[in-house]
Amino acid sequence: MKNIFLKVSYDGTNYCGWQKQNNAVSIQQTLEKAISNITREDTELIASGRTDSGVHALGQVCNFKTSSNIPSQKFAYAINSKLPKDIRVIESKEVDFSFNARFSAKKKTYMYRIYNSEMANPFYYKYSMQVAKKLDMDLMSKNVNMLIGTYDWTSFYTYETNNPKNPVRTIYSADISKNNDMITFEIEGNGFLYNMVRIIVGTLIDIGLHKNERDIKQIIEKKDRLYAGATAKPQGLFLKEVCYQ
Known part of the structure; x- marks a missing residue:
C-alpha cells in the first residue's frame, strides 16, 4: 500500500462544497470517482479541511491509500484525464504512511477578494464579492x-454541533491590499473555525463602511457572534495554501 498526497485546485461554483452529500455533487465525490476509475479500488480521500458551496481552492491538500502500481508523480496526470475542467490535481507524490492531510497540517492560508465598485463586473462575480459603496481602506488596514x-474567536464563527470545544486559534499574519477596484485580504493561521474567515471579512466590510463602531479587538473581546458582521459571500473565498512544516 502507498499513501498518495494530492494538491488540488478547483473552482467551487458548480459544487455543493468539498464534503460528500447525498443530494448534490461535491468536490470530494468527483475526485474519488476519478481516482477509483484509475485504480479500480474504492477510494476514501482525507482533506486538510472542507470548503463550503461556492468556495474555491488554489491549493487544497488531500491524501488516499492505494495498492496501485501507478508511479506517484503520474497520478496527477491520470486523475486529471477523468476530471471536469473546473477541478485539477496540480501535484501528486508518495508520502509517509502516517501522513494525514487534516491532522498533519501546521497552518493554512486563505484569500478573500472584494470587488469594490458601484458597477458589477461579469468576469469577477464568481470569484469575488461586490461591495458597491466605497470602503475605508485605511480603517480596514488598521x-x-x-x-x-x-485569541478566543467565539465572535467569529458559525455555531455547529460538531464545532471544536476550544475556539482558540493563532493568526500568524494578515494583510489587505487594493489594486484598482479589487481588494485582496489574506490571512494565515494554525487553524480556522467554521465560517471564521468569511465572518472576519464581513466584519471588516462593516468597519470599512463605518457601520460598526467597534474595532476588531473589541469584537474579539466580546466573545459573542452578535457583535461581528454578516458572513461574507462564499464566492470570494479561496483556500490558498496548506503547510505541513
Whole structure:
C-alpha cells in the first residue's frame, strides 16, 4: 500500500462544497470517482479541511491509500484525464504512511477578494464579492493588524454541533491590499473555525463602511457572534495554501 498526497485546485461554483452529500455533487465525490476509475479500488480521500458551496481552492491538500502500481508523480496526470475542467490535481507524490492531510497540517492560508465598485463586473462575480459603496481602506488596514495573535474567536464563527470545544486559534499574519477596484485580504493561521474567515471579512466590510463602531479587538473581546458582521459571500473565498512544516 502507498499513501498518495494530492494538491488540488478547483473552482467551487458548480459544487455543493468539498464534503460528500447525498443530494448534490461535491468536490470530494468527483475526485474519488476519478481516482477509483484509475485504480479500480474504492477510494476514501482525507482533506486538510472542507470548503463550503461556492468556495474555491488554489491549493487544497488531500491524501488516499492505494495498492496501485501507478508511479506517484503520474497520478496527477491520470486523475486529471477523468476530471471536469473546473477541478485539477496540480501535484501528486508518495508520502509517509502516517501522513494525514487534516491532522498533519501546521497552518493554512486563505484569500478573500472584494470587488469594490458601484458597477458589477461579469468576469469577477464568481470569484469575488461586490461591495458597491466605497470602503475605508485605511480603517480596514488598521483593523486587519488587530487580527494577529492567539485569541478566543467565539465572535467569529458559525455555531455547529460538531464545532471544536476550544475556539482558540493563532493568526500568524494578515494583510489587505487594493489594486484598482479589487481588494485582496489574506490571512494565515494554525487553524480556522467554521465560517471564521468569511465572518472576519464581513466584519471588516462593516468597519470599512463605518457601520460598526467597534474595532476588531473589541469584537474579539466580546466573545459573542452578535457583535461581528454578516458572513461574507462564499464566492470570494479561496483556500490558498496548506503547510505541513
